Amino acid sequence: MMSLTVGVLALQGGFSEHLDLLRTAAHHISSTDAASKTDFTLLEVRTEEQLARCDALIIPGGESTTISFVAAQSGILEPLRDFVKVQKRPTWGTCAGLILLSDEANATKKGGQELIGGLGVRVHRNHFGRQIESFEANMTLPFLDDQGAQAGFPGVFIRAPVVEEILATNDSRPPVEVLAKLPGRLNKMKPGVSQANTKDDSGDIIAVRQGNVLGTSFHPELTKDARIHVWWLKQILGQQ
Numbered sequence: 001m002m003s004l005t006v007g008v009l010a011l012q013g014g015f016s017e018h019l020d021l022l023r024t025a026a027h028h029i030s031s032t033d034a035a036s037k038t039d040f041t042l043l044e045v046r047t048e049e050q051l052a053r054c055d056a057l058i059i060p061g062g063e064s065t066t067i068s069f070v071a072a073q074s075g076i077l078e079p080l081r082d083f084v085k086v087q088k089r090p091t092w093g094t095c096a097g098l099i100l101l102s103d104e105a106n107a108t109k110k111g112g113q114e115l116i117g118g119l120g121v122r123v124h125r126n127h128f129g130r131q132i133e134s135f136e137a138n139m140t141l142p143f144l145d146d147q148g149a150q151a152g153f154p155g156v157f158i159r160a161p162v163v164e165e166i167l168a169t170n171d172s173r174p175p176v177e178v179l180a181k182l183p184g185r186l187n188k189m190k191p192g193v194s195q196a197n198t199k200d201d202s203g204d205i206i207a208v209r210q211g212n213v214l215g216t217s218f219h220p221e222l223t224k225d226a227r228i229h230v231w232w233l234k235q236i237l238g239q240q
Helices: 015-032 048-052 064-073 077-086 096-101 142-147 227-239
Strands: 002-009 038-045 056-059 091-094 102-106 119-124 135-139 153-157 162-166 177-182 204-210 213-216
Touching: 002 015, 002 227, 015 038, 015 056, 015 227, 038 048, 048 077, 056 077, 056 096, 064 077, 064 096, 091 096, 096 102, 096 119, 096 213, 119 204, 119 213, 135 177, 142 177, 142 227, 162 177
Parallel strands: 002 038, 002 056, 056 091, 091 213, 102 119
Antiparallel strands: 119 162, 135 153, 162 204, 177 204, 204 213
């Protein structure tokens, strides 16, 4: 039997909600996919030792500055960078997690903030405005084709970032893949950016993937919809 240990960074933010959806997703895979005999272990991650046990990691929504500060103070920031960029373990960041996984971030608080990096993008924090301007949008996510993409996904945007620019990188990472956009403002796109599964160049980029790293602007953990969690776990299992 295959085993997979998935952690959720539990320094601040919606880590318990992610764990709930991971349990739902793991149960769904185990009960519906006869070919997948996987023993899932799910855990909260606060220490380097707990991180070392993980095959994959989710960095939840919350306050990116706080998560970064606590990670640095607790000595797990550098191990996180190693996990993502050296070991290249599957890592998914939602909202604040997307910010932390980006190579660059705009509109940071005075003095900036430490980032983990791994995604060759620049994000714009709080792109849609303040907490009071939070909103929900029924989205079509083409990458969820086998999970019923046409049913629409409930996107929850709370002080959400967007990817405002795909950065030119000189390292060995694969190209950044744009997975989804929210119709709206135009984004600055570099030549050669993958437009996989998108219809045109307009709209705010709200989901990207580069190699082992996935980032989404919105909060799937604040819904009862586990389709992205199911998709992500299946992506990991397919690579093992």
